[in-house]
Amino acid sequence: GFKCGIVGLPNVGKSTLFNALTETAAAQAANYPFCTIEPNVGEVAVPDPRLDKLAAIAKSAQIIPTRLTFVDIAGLVRGASKGEGLGNQFLANIREVDAIAHVVRCFEDSDITHVEGKIAPLADIETIETELMLADLDSLEKRVDNLTKKAKGNDKDAKEQLDLVNRTLVLLRDGKPARLVERKAEEERAFSMLGLLSSKPVLYVCNVEEGSAATGNAFSKAVEEQAAKEGAVAVVISAKIESEIATISREERADFLETLGLEEAGLDRLIRAGYSLLHLITYFTVGPKEARAWTIHRGTKGPGAAGVIHTDFEKGFIRAETIAYEDYVALNGEAGARDAGKLRLEGKEYVVADGDVMHFRFNT
Ligand code: GDP
Secondary structure, three states: OOEEEEEOOOOOOHHHHHHHHHHHHHHOOOOOOOOEEEOOEEEEEOOOHHHHHHHHHHOOOEEEOOEEEEEEOOOOOOOHHHOOOOHHHHHHHHHOOOEEEEEEEOOOOOOOOOOOOOOOHHHHHHHHHHHHHHHHHHHHHHHHHHHHHHHHOOOHHHHHHHHHHHHHHHHHHOOOOHHHOOOOHHHHHHHHHOOOHHHOOEEEEEEOOHHHOOOOOHHHHHHHHHHHHHOOEEEEEOHHHHHHHOOOOHHHHHHHHHHOOOOOOHHHHHHHHHHHHOOEEEEEEEOOOEEEEEEEEOOOEHHHHHHHHOHHHHHOEEEEEEEOHHHHHHOOOHHHHHHOOOOEEEOOOOEOOOOOEEEEEEOO
16 A cells, blocks of 8 residues: 655654544544554545445445555654664654655644744754755765676666766755656666655645644745745644544534634545645446445556456456546446446556546456
């Protein structure tokens, strides 16, 4: 599955947010099977109203949403790249996630100590990014000697890698994250093999006080501006409100949100932002037994999409009966879509579209 790591300085609200995420998942457990894998790892359902609609049309007995894994990565402090705090453990945890949700403190509360002494979200972001970049510098510098030797021995792969590493080093030494390194499509694989922390896509989560949840505040505005400059995404959330929402029923939730001037729970926005940050899309399998959502990378072709369900589906892939979500709904299900000629037979080269309702044909 896809993993999103929650990072941030101490006392910014990471645990509050993570607990709200997993409690919400637990509260939904009646409809949505979920699990907490480890104390700091939780799976949450990706909210998707389309799935409920499909299930209603097909009269599916069960609804199974697709899921995203969140990992609470505590222990980042200034100096982590030099082993301070949980240092290396922390960095190893980040290496394993696909994206980073970076929680920044945008609330004032004199009772809760700020590790750096004052509320300054942009400076906090820099502190964390710096640690990630220092760790990357360290890991790349360790590789240069070995790669240089190999490159001299006419190892073509090593030459290309060395070139990529050197370009990345220039950027890091200039205080810029590795994700900004210019690279060709054919270098993408080698680049991701470097496992650089500052190459991961980042989503800023501005944790504001309860009164600012709907509007944001001056701190969160500054973060949003910064994010826009970097081509990054920022979400305004009140971890406190989210932990309250997590404990009330779905029915009460709408009223509670309305009194706060919120259209939807911040966590739903956060989950969806994480999903789009990872360039993920959803396709559906729908039948009387279950309606289910599946996650794939944008650009995945038929067999790859089938492989998410089972590797046999991918190996023996013949074709996929495909109905666009809009057609499925407008024509009231599979039979209607078939009659209207909207059920397409797609082959191995078909690039799956977000919302496709699919039925795979395969050899066993
Ligand atoms: P972590 O160290 O980043 O995991 O931070 P915690 O989630 O443990 O939060 C640190 C403290 O800040 C706790 O006492 C929380 O109750 C409090 N806190 C978290 N979010 C908010 C908020 O939005 N407003 C206020 N006033 N306090 C908060």
